[in-house]
Amino acid sequence: MGITTPELLALRPAENALEVRARVPADLDFLEGHFPGHPLVPGFVQVHWVLALARQHLGVSTPPAAVELLKFRAPLLPGQEFALKLRATAQRLGFEIESAGQPVSSGRFQLDDALPQHDPEPVLAAPTPPDLPLLLPQAGRMRVLERVLAHGRRATLCDAVIGPDTPLCENDVAPAVLGIELLAQCMAAHGGLSGRDGPQPRRGFLVGSRRIELRTRGFLPGERLWVRAEHVRGESGMVAFRCALGAAAPPASHAEAQARALVAGSLNAFVEPPGA
Numbered sequence: 001m002g003i004t005t006p007e008l009l010a011l012r013p014a015e016n017a018l019e020v021r022a023r024v025p026a027d028l029d030f031l032e033g034h035f036p037g038h039p040l041v042p043g044f045v046q047v048h049w050v051l052a053l054a055r056q057h058l059g060v061s062t063p064p065a066a067v068e069l070l071k072f073r074a075p076l077l078p079g080q081e082f083a084l085k086l087r088a089t090a091q092r093l094g095f096e097i098e099s100a101g102q103p104v105s106s107g108r109f110q111l112d113d114a115l116p117q118h119d120p121e122p123v124l125a126a127p128t129p130p131d132l133p134l135l136l137p138q139a140g141r142m143r144v145l146e147r148v149l150a151h152g153r154r155a156t157l158c159d160a161v162i163g164p165d166t167p168l169c170e171n172d173v174a175p176a177v178l179g180i181e182l183l184a185q186c187m188a189a190h191g192g193l194s195g196r197d198g199p200q201p202r203r204g205f206l207v208g209s210r211r212i213e214l215r216t217r218g219f220l221p222g223e224r225l226w227v228r229a230e231h232v233r234g235e236s237g238m239v240a241f242r243c244a245l246g247a248a249a250p251p252a253s254h255a256e257a258q259a260r261a262l263v264a265g266s267l268n269a270f271v272e273p274p275g276a
Contacts, residue, residue, distance in 0.1 A: 002027055002028070002029040003025045003027055003028050003029055004028070004029050004030070004168075005049070005052070006022035006023060006024060006025065006028075006049060006082075007022060007023040007024075007025055008020065008021075008022050009021045009022055009023060009081070011057065013057055013058070016058065016087065016088045016089065017058075017085070017086060017087050017088070018053065018054070018057050018058055018084075018085070018086040019083065019084070019085050019086075020053060020083065020084040020085075020086075021081065021082075021083050021084075022081070022082060022083075022084065023079065023080065023081045023082075024041055024076055024077065024078055024079060024080050024081075024082070025078070025079075026078045026079050028041065028078065030042055030045045030142065030167060031078055032139075032140055032141075032142070033138055033139040033140035033141060033142035033143065034138050034139075034142040035137050035138065035139075035203060036137075036139045038203075039077070039078055040075040040076060040077055041075075041076040041077070042142070042181060043070075043072050043105065043180060043181075043184070043206045044168075044177050044178060044180040044181040044184075045167075045168075046072075046076065046097060046104075046105050047067065047070075047107070047177045047180065048168055048175060048177055049084075050084070050086065050093070050095045050109075051064065051093075051109070051175070051177070053084065053086065054086055054088060054093055058086065058088050060088050060093055060111070062111040062112065062113045063111070063112065063113070063115045063176070063214075063217050064093070064109040064110065064111055064112075064115075064176070064177070064214055065110050065111065065112035065115045065213070065214055065215070066109070066110040066211055066212060066213050066214055067107055067108075067109055067110075067177070067180070067209070067211070067212045067214065067265075068107060068108050068109070068110060068210070068211050069106070069107050069108055069208075069210065069211075070105075070106075070107035070208045070209045070210075070212065071103075071105060071106050071107060071207070071208040072104070072105045072205070072206055072207055072208055073102075073103045073104060073105065073106075074099070074102060074103065074104050075104075075205070076097070076099065076104055076105075080099055081099060081100075082097055082098065082099040082104060083097070083098050083099070084096070084097050085097075090111075091110065091111050091112075092108055092109065092110065092111065093108060093109040093111060094106075094107070094108040094109075095107060095108070107208070115214075115215075115216070115217060116216065116217070117216060117217040117218065118215070118216040118247065118262055120220055120223065120247075130148070130149075130150065130151075132148040132151055132193065133148070133192075133193075133199060134146075134147055134148050134158070134189055134192075135188075135189060135192025135193060135199055135200060135201040135202075136185055136188050136189060136192065136201060137188060137201050137202070137203040137204070138185065138188075141165050141166075141167065142167065143185070144160055144166065144167065144178070144181055144182055144185055145158045145159070145160050145182065145185045145186065145189060145227065146158070146159050146160050146161055147159055148189055148193070149226070149250055150250075151189075151190070151193050151194075153194070153231075154230055154231050155190070155228060155229065155230040155231065155254070156186060156189050156190035156193065156228070156229050157186075157226060157227070157228050157250055157251075158185075158186050158189055158226070158227045158228075159224060159225060159226050159227065159250070160182055160224070160225045160227060161222070161223070161224050161225070162174050162219045162220060162221050162222065162223045162225065163221055163222070164221060166178070166221075167181070169221065172220065172221060173217070173218040173219065173220060173221075174218055174219045174220075174221075175217075175218045176214040176215075176216050176217060176218050176219070176262070176263060177214070178218075178219065179212075179214065179219075179245055179262065179263030180206075180212060180263075182225065182227045182245050182263070183212075183227065183229065183241075183243035183244075183245060183263065183265070183267055184204075184206050184267065184269065185227075186227040186228065186229040186243060186245075187204065187229045187239070187241045187243065187267060187269060188201075188202065188204055189229070190229050190231060190241070191204065191235075191239070191271055194231070194235075195235075196235070202236075202271055202272060203271075203272050204239070204269045204270060204271040204272065205269060205270045206267065206268075206269050207238070207268040207269055207270055208267075208268055209265050209266060209267045209268065210265075210266065211265055211266075212263065212264070212265030212267070213261070213263065213264045213265055214262075214263055215261065215262050215263065215264075216262045216263075219247075219262075223247055224247070224248075225245055225246065225247055225262075226245060226246055226247075226248075226249075226250040226251065226257075227243070227244075227245040228243065228244050228245070228250075228251065228254070228257045229241045229242075229243045230242045230243070230254055232266070234271070235271075236271050236272065236273040237270065237271065237273070238268060238269075238270055239268070239269050239270075239271050240266060240267070240268050240269075241266065241267055241269075242254070242265075242266050243264065243265060243266070243267055244257040244258055244260075244261035244263065244264040245261060245262060245263045245264075246260045246261050246262050246263075247262065
């Protein structure tokens with residue numbers, strides 16, 4: 001594994017606040033495969049950086065139970081300098097990232113010290129999926145999903161296995177914010193199978209979410225997760241999905257997925273039109 005953190009250029013701590021100036025390393029580990037030929041820092045990695053800096057420099061160790069008002073306005077590219085501002089209270093952590101005076105991303109975390117680590121589910125035999133391709137713009141280890149388990153006009157169900165090469169997996173746990181990328185990739189898998197011109201990978205960019213519930217502290221190596229994305233509106237341009245992920249046996253319905261979810265929320269993305 002290569003470089004996984006930004007290059008810190010300046011730190012300005014204050015009471016319950018932090019201002020950071022940093023640069024994206026050109027050889028950042030998460031750039032390879034996200035996306036091939038057009039590398040950019042994934043949104044879930046930006047969110048992870050925020051939590052890591054808050055923990056290291058503000059002493060914020062309370063885990064996030066939700067991400068609220070999450071917005072991604074512009075890409076963060078290799079070699080790009082950016083400024084990050086953090087503001088912490090007992091139950092909230094807000095952040096803003098900007099570059100060259102323009103907003104890149106923002107949001108806030110709801111913190112909850114009572115948030116549990118979910119009990120590991122029994123390791124299940126891998127279900128036999130239908131013969132459906134996993135059409136994603138990500139490549140290599142940044143392709144976190146493993147297979148498509150089911151696909152229909154409205155929803156797609158995929159699975160993933162947490163392993164030592166899973167992005168952000170350290171000290172025998174992958175943080176719950178990894179779920180943001182799993183949900184986004186399931187959205188992409190649905191779009192890839194649902195195009196009017198036939199199945200093909202389509203590149204999309206996560207725009208944000210009003211609220212993503214994080215109902216666990218993280219995922220354990222060896223866990224098999226299911227991921228479900230239900231299409232709400234849009235085929236290209238702005239699209240919206242209701243998403244959920246959990247562990248053990250895949251759900252049979254949207255209602256069951258929401259009830260058993262370890263991560264759940266409605267996500268918006270911008271999807272490039274076919275041939276773009």
